[in-house]
Amino acid sequence: MSSVTDTEVGSWGERVERRVGRTREFVAETEPEALAVVGLSMGALLAAFAGFLLASPWAAVPFAAFLASTGYGWIRYQALTARAITFAMTTVTLVTLGLIVVFIFLEAIPAFRYESATVFGVSVPGLGMFTQTRWSPTSEPVRYSLLPMIHGTVMVTTIATLVAAPLGVAAALFIAEIAPPTVRELVKPGIEILAGIPSIVYGFIGFTIINPWASDEFALNGGSTYLFVGLVVGLMALPTVVSVAEDALTSVPDSMKDGSVALGATDWQSMTSITLPAAFSGVSAAVLLGVGRAIGETMAATVMLAGIQRIPEPITNVFYGYETLTSLIAANYGHANNVFESALFAAGVVLFVTVLCLSIASQYIEARMRRRLGGVE
Missing domain, CATH: 1.10.3720.10 (MetI-like)
Structure with missing residues (x-):
């Protein structure tokens, strides 16, 4: 029979203690108050972000609520609040990048339509920008190559x-x-x-x-x-x-x-x-x-x-x-x-x-x- 050393028993006990600690932390963070605080913080951040996109003068109100709820959550439920904030910041970054990409492509549509070219009877938007060499936005004929x-x-x-x-x-x-x-x-x-x-x-x-x-x-x-x-x-x-x-x-x-x-x-x-x-x-x-x-x-x-x-x-x-x-x-x-x-x-x-x-x-x-x-x- 294999013998169990004191070192193995000690390491096993440390792992058990860490798991128990994580379980207690999870239980504490899933209390109704913790979930409510984090939910309020994320909702306020979403409202502030929407107000910023709409250029609303009231965007500062939900942003102040976000700061207050996040500060309270950081004091009482730091780990859960930190995870929520990092997730929210990542989401905001990705959404902002996506909006920039959409904005650039939407703004370029009129030029692609203007420089459409026909290939085998099919109109291809923007093809004229890559098949001609004339750039003359102010003189006739107007071209954007x-x-x-x-x-x-x-x-x-x-x-x-x-x-x-x-x-x-x-x-x-x-x-x-x-x-x-x-x-x-x-x-x-x-x-x-x-x-x-x-x-x-x-x-x-x-x-x-x-x-x-x-x-x-x-x-x-x-x-x-x-x-x-x-x-x-x-x-x-x-x-x-x-x-x-x-x-x-x-x-x-x-x-x-x-x-x-x-x-x-x-x-x-x-x-x-x-x-x-x-x-x-x-x-x-x-x-x-x-x-x-x-x-x-x-x-x-x-x-x-x-x-x-x-x-x-x-x-x-x-x-x-x-x-x-x-x-x-x-x-x-x-x-x-x-x-x-x-x-x-x-x-x-x-x-x-x-x-x-x-x-x-x-x-x-x-x-x-x-x-x-x-x-x-």
């Missing part, structure tokens, strides 16, 4: 990715695998500081220093080029790539690296053959997040580009810079109205869908990395 701005966004994003991806991965590899602890402790906060610099600062430097230099050296009118805008945006996306890629590289188990070194591989061979392949999913997610940052960049592109809606000739010419989707919205939202304003929302829809797809892809790749490192395929 997003193709020139999509081209500019692709050019800037491609150049920024070519800058941020290799430099970011190399910097992350240095910080995670090569740099001494002292250097790592100094470099890591510096990268985070770079990520916090406002984009308008980068754009102002590009406008006052890079654009005049490019104008003089390359004989360009105004100096606005996709090449240098992409370089600036790539430097802005660099901290994001470095930070996420470094986390992915440091998450690789040390046992895999030690085993490679024990078999006779050098440190560089271990990094290229073990660390990078094992963290490839996370590094790819870092690059995708950097690409998303480049696509959504507004101020640097707005102040450095010429603001002309056209496609350069030839189409691969990077020494001219006209417009991106974000700079189009930033430069025209103040005076746009009617279908013109709706066309700006249509540009926002294109940006939203693109960045959403990149975010989903990065989350999928990162989850795949976790499964691989955890031994689950």
Whole structure:
């Protein structure tokens, strides 16, 4: 017969005590008063949120009731109140995001209807925005083509990715695998500081220093080029790539690296053959997040580009810079109205869908990395 040690009895007793404690807490929190307090708090929050959406001057009344009931519940039934508040905040966040998405798509409908095109006898809303190249909201014929701005966004994003991806991965590899602890402790906060610099600062430097230099050296009118805008945006996306890629590289188990070194591989061979392949999913997610940052960049592109809606000739010419989707919205939202304003929302829809797809892809790749490192395929 197997004997039971004192340690096993003690651990079993601790588990029983924890379960009894949780049961008592559950019973206390399911008292009618606790449920009434939490219900009042959540109802008041819902009413305040509805009043805010309706722009009602009475929205402050249910919000004050929410604060009072939540404060009382936090004192008497803290655990239940905390769970209810976190659930409510999560719900409000998701509802707000959903309302923003619905609002953007609804506002873009007039522009999609205006730029409908017929394919095989079927009218396709918005097809004209992606099959023509003319943007002329104030002159006849009025057209709202997003193709020139999509081209500019692709050019800037491609150049920024070519800058941020290799430099970011190399910097992350240095910080995670090569740099001494002292250097790592100094470099890591510096990268985070770079990520916090406002984009308008980068754009102002590009406008006052890079654009005049490019104008003089390359004989360009105004100096606005996709090449240098992409370089600036790539430097802005660099901290994001470095930070996420470094986390992915440091998450690789040390046992895999030690085993490679024990078999006779050098440190560089271990990094290229073990660390990078094992963290490839996370590094790819870092690059995708950097690409998303480049696509959504507004101020640097707005102040450095010429603001002309056209496609350069030839189409691969990077020494001219006209417009991106974000700079189009930033430069025209103040005076746009009617279908013109709706066309700006249509540009926002294109940006939203693109960045959403990149975010989903990065989350999928990162989850795949976790499964691989955890031994689950």
